[in-house]
Amino acid sequence: MKQKSSAAKPDLAEAEAELFLLEAFLPYRLSVATNRISRLFARRYCDAYGLSIPEWRVMAVIGRAGTLSPGRVAEWAAMDKVKVSRAAASLVARGLLRQNADPEDGRGRKLSLTRKGRGIHRGVIPLARTLEAQLAAGLSPGEWQALGPILDKLLAHVQAMEEGSPGAGID
């Protein structure tokens, strides 16, 4: 018989596992709350300006920088290049974004907002600020201020965890 002796009596791991409460699991709660917030924000941006979140992010970073290559946008907006490419194509199609060749590099592109795009930008950024403020109103000022550094540390730490054992699961 290969069965463990614990087949009849539930062993410690079993007993411990059965006590696991998903609603007390912090990564789960983080995911639920964040996705809900993202969903709400996405709906608002879409209702007001027809923008998806990737499109909104692209507009935000280009509105700030003036001109940016798709690769830089990907860096600054924490998006992969595929998402940037698609969001940019959609914004160009709607006349909000201009995509020019980079005179110094035949592969590169120069992204910048059109006049119309700046108009949208001028509206969507205050909306974002308003939404952020509404969200902040759900926390005490202290909690809200604590959240930023916590997120920074979590992000830095998860990056370390990713690098730490990439080979461990690959074999």
Added chain:
Amino acid sequence: MKQKSSAAKPDLAEAEAELFLLEAFLPYRLSVATNRISRLFARRYCDAYGLSIPEWRVMAVIGRAGTLSPGRVAEWAAMDKVKVSRAAASLVARGLLRQNADPEDGRGRKLSLTRKGRGIHRGVIPLARTLEAQLAAGLSPGEWQALGPILDKLLAHVQAMEEGSPGAGID
């Protein structure tokens, strides 16, 4: 001319919008950090047990409750019923989950772990706890403890925001 007089001189909204820094926008940072964490956790669950996050969540709540209908799983795991249905089908196909008819309601189903499923559960829950602990190690104990209540409040608040003006954007 319908153009605003601000066409030549950038108005206040424009100037303010141009100062917007995505990396200082908390909802964005929340999303980036959370998605990165979810991605890492998903990879670990998948490497170790071939489970996706929806599958993992279904196993977690059923492992805790013993027997649960798909609807209840959806409630307890904060998933929509479609995701539960698909995750359950996949788990049944792999022999980890049993899906019986509910004798008291012809529409309902009774989900419970098979022996094999309990074996997986007995392994994946400690893995989750370990990962959570590794994540917690990136914060001070105080920060980690603060995060739970913050997430609860954010979730409650975003739900209030959703209900508050659902008609505002629908018109």
Added chain:
DNA sequence: TGACTTTTGTTTCATATGAAACTATCCAGG
């Protein structure tokens, strides 16, 4: 009983995602 409405769960369909393939350009070494 026999329409209705509601509830439960599955399936369909249209969209969103990202890994990998691909195209075009640039650079480095011979």
Added chain:
DNA sequence: CCTGGATAGTTTCATATGAAACAAAAGTCA
């Protein structure tokens, strides 16, 4: 020059998602 990489962006493909349509079984009320 040319040839073999590297790099920038786009496209393809396979999968994941959720809204809406669906099917089946309860409940409801005359």
